[in-house]
Amino acid sequence: MTIAIEQPQHIGIEVDDKSKVSGDTNELVLDGGFLMPETNSFGQTFRDYDAESERKKSVEEFYRMNHINQSYDFVKTMREKYGKLNRVEMSIWECCELLNEFVDESDPDLDEPQIEHLLQTAEAIRRDYPDQDWLHLTGLIHDLGKVLLHEKFGGLPQWAVVGDTFPVGCAYDESNVHFKYFKENPDYNNPNYNTKNGIYPEGCGLNNVMMSWGHDDYMYLVAKENKSTLPSAALFIIRYHSFYPLHKCGAYTHLMNDEDKENLKWLHVFNKYDLYSKSKVRIDVEKVKPYYLSLIEKVKIIIAHLGFFHIN
Numbered sequence: 001m002t003i004a005i006e007q008p009q010h011i012g013i014e015v016d017d018k019s020k021v022s023g024d025t026n027e028l029v030l031d032g033g034f035l036m037p038e039t040n041s042f043g044q045t046f047r048d049y050d051a052e053s054e055r056k057k058s059v060e061e062f063y064r065m066n067h068i069n070q071s072y073d074f075v076k077t078m079r080e081k082y083g084k085l086n087r088v089e090m091s092i093w094e095c096c097e098l099l100n101e102f103v104d105e106s107d108p109d110l111d112e113p114q115i116e117h118l119l120q121t122a123e124a125i126r127r128d129y130p131d132q133d134w135l136h137l138t139g140l141i142h143d144l145g146k147v148l149l150h151e152k153f154g155g156l157p158q159w160a161v162v163g164d165t166f167p168v169g170c171a172y173d174e175s176n177v178h179f180k181y182f183k184e185n186p187d188y189n190n191p192n193y194n195t196k197n198g199i200y201p202e203g204c205g206l207n208n209v210m211m212s213w214g215h216d217d218y219m220y221l222v223a224k225e226n227k228s229t230l231p232s233a234a235l236f237i238i239r240y241h242s243f244y245p246l247h248k249c250g251a252y253t254h255l256m257n258d259e260d261k262e263n264l265k266w267l268h269v270f271n272k273y274d275l276y277s278k279s280k281v282r283i284d285v286e287k288v289k290p291y292y293l294s295l296i297e298k299v300k301i302i303i304a305h306l307g308f309f310h311i312n
């Protein structure tokens with residue numbers, strides 16, 4: 001399968017598209033060799049929230065809490081509070097290691113520590129796109145915002161950090177996982193917020209839409225506020241990779257602008273690796289660490305700008 005796609009801007013590390021771009025039409029080959037497994041590590045299909053499993057109940061309880069509490073006012077408060085980026089300074093690798101303690105309670109497909117997931121994603125991308133350093137880096141850092149779970153970053157509850165994301169300030173779409181729990185959210189009956197467009201003009205662009213608060217928006221804020229030079233596609237991936245109602249179900253597209261539509265193509269590429277690389281096969285962290293340290297070192301200029309990160 002191929003799709004026409006714009007290539008990202010140079011970010012300070014090589015963006016080499018030769019191996020995956022055919023002809024001069026900027027077509028990116030999406031099935032670069034990665035074999036998508038049919039079942040997750042529990043033997044079930046991916047993202048099946050109704051399948052009987054040991055995680056079903058706790059995942060559902062996670063979404064109940066998430067949907068009740070993620071209101072427009074809550075998101076606004078969190079954005080202001082965390083936008084100050086006055087928490088702590090830490091290297092990228094330290095942040096990865098911090099995630100060793102946490103299992104994502106919203107995820108029906110993986111119960112391994114989060115550092116495994118970061119490396120599984122980045123390694124799967126690296127195998128198919130060996131020359132796309134920027135995409136390896138995006139894989140490595142896309143979920144780093146989950147450090148919000150750690151007390152050093154405020155120790156937020158899981159419902160305020162992980163899980164799929166969705167816009168607030170307009171009606172919740174039924175494609176959201178466990179949609180029924182939104183009925184207990186104060187915004188559900190607020191006439192300002194419960195119409196299709198809500199407070200947003202049609203086609204206003206996702207940048208103008210308030211998304212539920214969590215690791216995506218936090219990591220994006222960190223990158224943006226510190227003037228990271230990551231390409232717009234990388235920032236889009238970081239910011240919207242949990243927005244499954246949009247990138248999987250095609251909901252909320254009336255809020256997108258042309259730039260979003262372009263970036264969405266890259267998010268579709270990325271999502272395959274983010275979702276289907278989840279497995280019980282552990283990555284040998286010490287073995288791959290030198291590569292990722294050298295990658296972090298290589299992008300020092302970018303990372304030096306990233307809020308709570310610094311290079312040792």
Ligand SMILES: O[C@H]1[C@H](O)[C@@H](O)[C@H](O)[C@@H](O)[C@H]1O
Binds near residue numbers: 104108162164242243
């Ligand atoms: O449960 C997962 C997890 O929290 C991921 O980090 C997020 O990106 C996904 O959207 C979600 O389904």
Ligand SMILES: [Fe+2]
Binds near residue numbers: 142143215241242
């Ligand atoms: Fe995520």
Ligand SMILES: [Fe+2]
Binds near residue numbers: 117121142143274
């Ligand atoms: Fe992820």
